[in-house]
Amino acid sequence: MSTVATTPAAAAAAEALPRKQSRVWRKFRANKAALLGGAIVAFFVIVALLAPLLPIVDPTATDWLAVRQAPSAVHPFGTDEIGRSVLSRMVWGAQASLLAGVVSVAIAVCLGVPLGVMAGYLGGWTDAAISRVTEAMLAAPFLILAIALAAFLGPSLTNAMIAIGLSAMPIFIRLARGQTMQVMTEDYVESARAVGLTHWALVTRYILPNIFPPILVQSTLTIATAIIAEASLSFLGLGQQPPAPSWGSMLNVAKNFLEQAPWMALYPGAAIFLVVLGFNLLGDGLRDALDPRDH
Amino acid sequence: MTAILSARDLRREFVTKRPLFGAPTVVRAVDGVSLDIAAGETFAIVGESGCGKSTLARLLLRLIDPTGGEVWYDGEDLAHLPADRMRALRRDLQFIFQDPFSSLNPQMSVGALIEEPMRAHGIGTPAERRARVADLLSRVGLRPEHADRYPHEFSGGQRQRIGIARALASGPKVLIGDEPVSALDVSIQAQVVNLLEDLKDEFGLTLVIIAHDLAVIRHMATRVAVMYLGEVVELAPAADLYAAPKHPYTETLLAAIPVAAWGARPARTLVEGDPPNPIAPPPGCRFHPRCPYATDICRTERPVLTDAGEGRSVACHRAAELSLAGLDGAEPGRSPAAAARFALYARAMAGDPDKTNDPETGQTQPRQTGD
Numbered sequence: 001m002s003t004v005a006t007t008p009a010a011a012a013a014a015e016a017l018p019r020k021q022s023r024v025w026r027k028f029r030a031n032k033a034a035l036l037g038g039a040i041v042a043f044f045v046i047v048a049l050l051a052p053l054l055p056i057v058d059p060t061a062t063d064w065l066a067v068r069q070a071p072s073a074v075h076p077f078g079t080d081e082i083g084r085s086v087l088s089r090m091v092w093g094a095q096a097s098l099l100a101g102v103v104s105v106a107i108a109v110c111l112g113v114p115l116g117v118m119a120g121y122l123g124g125w126t127d128a129a130i131s132r133v134t135e136a137m138l139a140a141p142f143l144i145l146a147i148a149l150a151a152f153l154g155p156s157l158t159n160a161m162i163a164i165g166l167s168a169m170p171i172f173i174r175l176a177r178g179q180t181m182q183v184m185t186e187d188y189v190e191s192a193r194a195v196g197l198t199h200w201a202l203v204t205r206y207i208l209p210n211i212f213p214p215i216l217v218q219s220t221l222t223i224a225t226a227i228i229a230e231a232s233l234s235f236l237g238l239g240q241q242p243p244a245p246s247w248g249s250m251l252n253v254a255k256n257f258l259e260q261a262p263w264m265a266l267y268p269g270a271a272i273f274l275v276v277l278g279f280n281l282l283g284d285g286l287r288d289a290l291d292p293r294d295h
Numbered sequence: 296m297t298a299i300l301s302a303r304d305l306r307r308e309f310v311t312k313r314p315l316f317g318a319p320t321v322v323r324a325v326d327g328v329s330l331d332i333a334a335g336e337t338f339a340i341v342g343e344s345g346c347g348k349s350t351l352a353r354l355l356l357r358l359i360d361p362t363g364g365e366v367w368y369d370g371e372d373l374a375h376l377p378a379d380r381m382r383a384l385r386r387d388l389q390f391i392f393q394d395p396f397s398s399l400n401p402q403m404s405v406g407a408l409i410e411e412p413m414r415a416h417g418i419g420t421p422a423e424r425r426a427r428v429a430d431l432l433s434r435v436g437l438r439p440e441h442a443d444r445y446p447h448e449f450s451g452g453q454r455q456r457i458g459i460a461r462a463l464a465s466g467p468k469v470l471i472g473d474e475p476v477s478a479l480d481v482s483i484q485a486q487v488v489n490l491l492e493d494l495k496d497e498f499g500l501t502l503v504i505i506a507h508d509l510a511v512i513r514h515m516a517t518r519v520a521v522m523y524l525g526e527v528v529e530l531a532p533a534a535d536l537y538a539a540p541k542h543p544y545t546e547t548l549l550a551a552i553p554v555a556a557w558g559a560r561p562a563r564t565l566v567e568g569d570p571p572n573p574i575a576p577p578p579g580c581r582f583h584p585r586c587p588y589a590t591d592i593c594r595t596e597r598p599v600l601t602d603a604g605e606g607r608s609v610a611c612h613r614a615a616e617l618s619l620a621g622l623d624g625a626e627p628g629r630s631p632a633a634a635a636r637f638a639l640y641a642r643a644m645a646g647d648p649d650k651t652n653d654p655e656t657g658q659t660q661p662r663q664t665g666d
Contacts, residue, residue, distance in 0.1 A: 153410065187397040187398035188400040191392055191399070192400070192460075193358060195415055195465070196383070196384075197411070197415050198382070200363055201415065206402075210399075
């Protein structure tokens with residue numbers, strides 16, 4: 001997006017102006033909370049990716065001589081009820097939890113936002129049909145719907161992610177529909193029609209960029225919900241299959257030993273808390289940085 | 296007169312309430328308007344808020360679909376054109392919006408906003424388009440390097456200039472402005488009006504300007520159509536209309552213009568109250584409940600827009616017998632004290648040429664937020 005400089009003076013002035021990308025990055029960088037959120041998320045992502053390379057024991061290896069050991073030099077985060085290293089399971093479980101959070105939200109956004117925008121943009125019967133189905137889905141509690149779908153699809157982590165994604169979809173349909181309808185009342189959408197834009201150009205250049213911030217914020221919140229939902233499904237045997245670890249399944253087992261071995265619950269719980277916090281801070285920061293109206 | 300844009304019995308109804316049982320409530324925002332807009336003229340449409348003038352402007356460009364009637368442009372009826380043909384024709388017919396704060400997409404840079412009409416109609420290569428964006432920016436009184444900035448960094452007047460540059464980008468033949476200056480400060484209004492005048496001559500445009508008061512368009516319009524409750528009540532060449540209105544409603548509008556002259560008549564209100572509810576317009580002449588000249592026929596029979604000679608039409612039963620007061624053409628006079636101050640100001644300006652810069656365009660601060 002550079003100007004054709006007509007005079008040397010104009011060229012110099014144009015060069016002095018910051019580019020759009022660097023402006024967004026500068027605003028993001030100035031936001032300490034967003035940087036912290038990004039760092040937390042990045043840390044867990046790197047740990048999850050590096051799990052095979054880290055010098056830790058096999059997360060499924062049991063040691064009956066070291067059952068429910070408190071954290072020590074040998075077992076930094078302690079061991080669980082059948083003597084597996086909590087640290088190893090945490091590191092490997094990060095893969096399942098982060099994947100479940102991100103992939104299921106990606107499914108929900110990729111299906112829900114186009115449907116919501118369609119409903120809001122086209123209105124009429126399209127809107128009526130999409131909205132009624134959405135309301136029917138919202139009538140069932142999120143987790144119940146996810147459990148039903150997961151049971152229908154069969155127990156595996158992939159199916160759990162699909163089930164969570166589909167259950168979270170109605171929230172995004174409704175959000176995208178409402179935001180689209182609000183943006184449609186703006187004069188600039190009428191100006192896009194007056195210019196003679198195609199529907200596709202209008203939706204991609206006018207509607208989607210303007211409904212993006214609330215969807216981003218909702219996504220970060222839903223990642224948190226999805227990580228917890230994955231935990232619940234794993235507990236019911238519908239998500240991550242034992243003995244493969246996930247934070248959710250660890251937490252659900254640990255609740256039986258809260259008095260004898262609190263460390264079993266402490267570390268997965270803290271990890272979920274931190275990741276959710278990280279995603280929320282990151283989402284808020286991104287929203288602020290991407291909004292050209294804010295300072 | 297060759298008409299470039301014509302409306303024939305144009306109608307638009309809005310359903311405000313649609314109960315489960317019973318008849319829906321309907322507002323006739325535009326009720327049978329016929330107009331011929333000549334190529335190269337500045338055609339003004341005036342009326343109070345709610346009289347349907349903005350709806351009419353949008354109907355003329357089919358930004359909303361009419362309930363009935365036709366709009367002719369270049370041998371084609373816009374009201375019944377397929378969507379993609381209409382989209383192609385938008386290259387020739389552009390629109391300037393009233394509110395410069397909400398009519399520019401906040402997510403797009405100024406350059407992208409102005410380039411967009413050219414992209415939409417496949418005009419030029421990217422390099423040519425950027426060159427034209429720079430050219431248009433300087434043409435409307437902004438600087439080429441403003442292309443990289445975002446709308447929120449500009450004041451209201453500057454944004455309206457961006458909106459005008461965007462409307463000009465595709466090389467339109469007809470430009471319709473929906474109260475293009477009413478959201479701006481009075482000091483900026485004159486600048487934007489003058490800019491539109493200049494651009495009209497330079498680009499050979501036909502301008503259609505919607506306004507709610509006659510003062511703004513007085514020196515600009517070739518012809519004026521006065522609207523009341525969805526109907527055109529008077530249509531006349533601007534000079535004639537201002538000098539000698541033929542419809543009592545036009546007289547009312549003229550009387551409401553304050554005259555900034557020493558010892559001139561004050562602004563007056565000839566009629567009381569608000570316009571009647573357009574959902575249930577009064578029988579007969581729609582203006583009769585507020586009209587000081589109304590007689591029995593006005594209460595029962597609806598007047599139609601008829602030719603009154605000299606290129607004028609009027610919808611009034613008593614048009615021939617009434618002699619209504621216009622606005623005398625005298626230039627505004629000044630009190631001796633004001634004249635002295637203006638002379639002082641002129642001398643000060645002549646001595647310091649830097650300060651004669653347009654305060655709107657000579658940006659001195661990196662950010663300007665609103666007026």
